[in-house]
Amino acid sequence: xxxxxxxxxxxxxxxxxxxxxxxxxxxxxxxxxxxxxxxxxxxxxxxxxxxxxxxxxxxxxxxxxxxxxxxxxxxxxxxxxxxxxxxxxxxxxxxxxxxxxxxxxxxxxxxxxxxxxxxxxxxxxxxxxxxxxxxxxxxxxxxxxxxxxxxxxxxxxxxxxxxxxxxxxxxxxxxxxxxxxxxxxxxxxxxxxxxxxxxxxxxxxxxxxxxxxxxxxxxxxxxxxxxxxxxxxxxxxxxxxxxxxxxxxxx
Numbered sequence: 001x002x003x004x005x006x007x008x009x010x011x012x013x014x015x016x017x018x019x020x021x022x023x024x025x026x027x028x029x030x031x032x033x034x035x036x037x038x039x040x041x042x043x044x045x046x047x048x049x050x051x052x053x054x055x056x057x058x059x060x061x062x063x064x065x066x067x068x069x070x071x072x073x074x075x076x077x078x079x080x081x082x083x084x085x086x087x088x089x090x091x092x093x094x095x096x097x098x099x100x101x102x103x104x105x106x107x108x109x110x111x112x113x114x115x116x117x118x119x120x121x122x123x124x125x126x127x128x129x130x131x132x133x134x135x136x137x138x139x140x141x142x143x144x145x146x147x148x149x150x151x152x153x154x155x156x157x158x159x160x161x162x163x164x165x166x167x168x169x170x171x172x173x174x175x176x177x178x179x180x181x182x183x184x185x186x187x188x189x190x191x192x193x194x195x196x197x198x199x200x201x202x203x204x205x206x207x208x209x210x211x212x213x214x215x216x217x218x219x220x221x222x223x224x225x226x227x228x229x230x231x232x233x234x235x236x237x238x239x240x241x242x243x244x245x246x247x248x249x250x251x
Contacts, residue, residue: 025090026090026120026121026122027088027089027090027120027121027140027141028088028089028090028091028092028095028118028119028120029086029087029088029118029119029120029121029141029190029201030085030086030087030088030095030116030117030118030119031084031085031086031087031115031116031117031151031201031203031235032084032085032087032099032113032115032116033074033081033083033084033113033114033115033116033235034081034082034083034084034085034111034112034113034114035080035081035082035111035112035114036082036083036107036110036111036112036250037110037111037112039110040107040110040250041250041251047106048106048107050106051105051106051107051108051109051110052106052107052244052247054105054106054107054108055102055105055106055107055108055243055247056243056244056247058098058101058102058105059071059085059098059102059243061098061101062087062089062094062098065094066089066090066094067087067088067089067094067095067098068087068088068089068143069085069086069087069088069243070085070086070143070144070239071083071084071085071086071239071240071242071243071245071246072084072085072086072149072237072238072239072240072246073237073238073240073245073246073249074235074236074237074238075249075250077236077237077238078235078236080114080115081114081115081235082249082250083246083247083249083250084235084237085243086143086144086149086203088141088143107247115233115235117151117153117192117196117198117201118192118195118196118201119190119191119192119195119196119200119201120190120191120192120195121140121141121190121191122190122191124189125165126168126169126172126176127169128176141188141190143188143203143205144205144239145186145205146186146205146206146207146239147206147207147238147239148205148206148207148209148212148236148237148238148239149203149204149205149235149236149237149238149239150203150204150205150206150209150212150234150235150236150237151201151202151203151204151234151235151237152201152202152231152232152233152234152235153192153196153197153198153200153201153230153231153232153233154198154199154200154201154202154228154230154231155198155199155200155228155229155230155231156199156227156228156229157227157228157229159227160227171222171223171224171227172224174222174223174224175219175222175224175225178215178218178219178222179215179219181215181218182211182212182214182215184206184207184208184211185204185205185206185208185211185212185215186204186205186206187202187203187204188202188203188204188205189201189202189203190203198230202231209236
């Protein structure tokens, strides 16, 4: 009697999850860019003022509910967007609820979403040997301490991910060393894999636009830079002291 052959059983092994109470709550980070319809500027002053008040009330509610919103103006800087809100929350639904409420305001009816970049905080897989412990800071973004913000989507080539980890770490070491030559520039990196079109959203804060320009120019000479596939569009944003001040730049 022939022996019956059985198909091998493949046992799926997964790493155990940390208990819910010990997990670090990661943040959703969104850079929401808007432009205003020209028809809004032709409305009576009282109607525009009422629309702004409604808009501001929605923003205040977002922060009272635990979100963080940093306002920026791009008026006179870019032709395709005029304001940007850097929003941070632990639940994605809070950002959607906030956006829906904004669009229902008198001002929101005249807004067009020009761009929206979405990411999440995550520890880097690369070791920062120059700033030990800096990786912990990446889990919690603390934005808005500088006058200027420079933000853009970032995508690496597939060839980058084919390199072994030691090679990528070596290339990143050179990249990190270059960045430390400009201490006036603070980098905030969020991850977008599977969430948005880009792989990362990089946001640089500084009070020195000249330093940032020189940093980016010098970064082009690093070996790691040759593995960049896309890093545009680039947005230069001016931080507003308040959401009301941001809206005032619209006219």
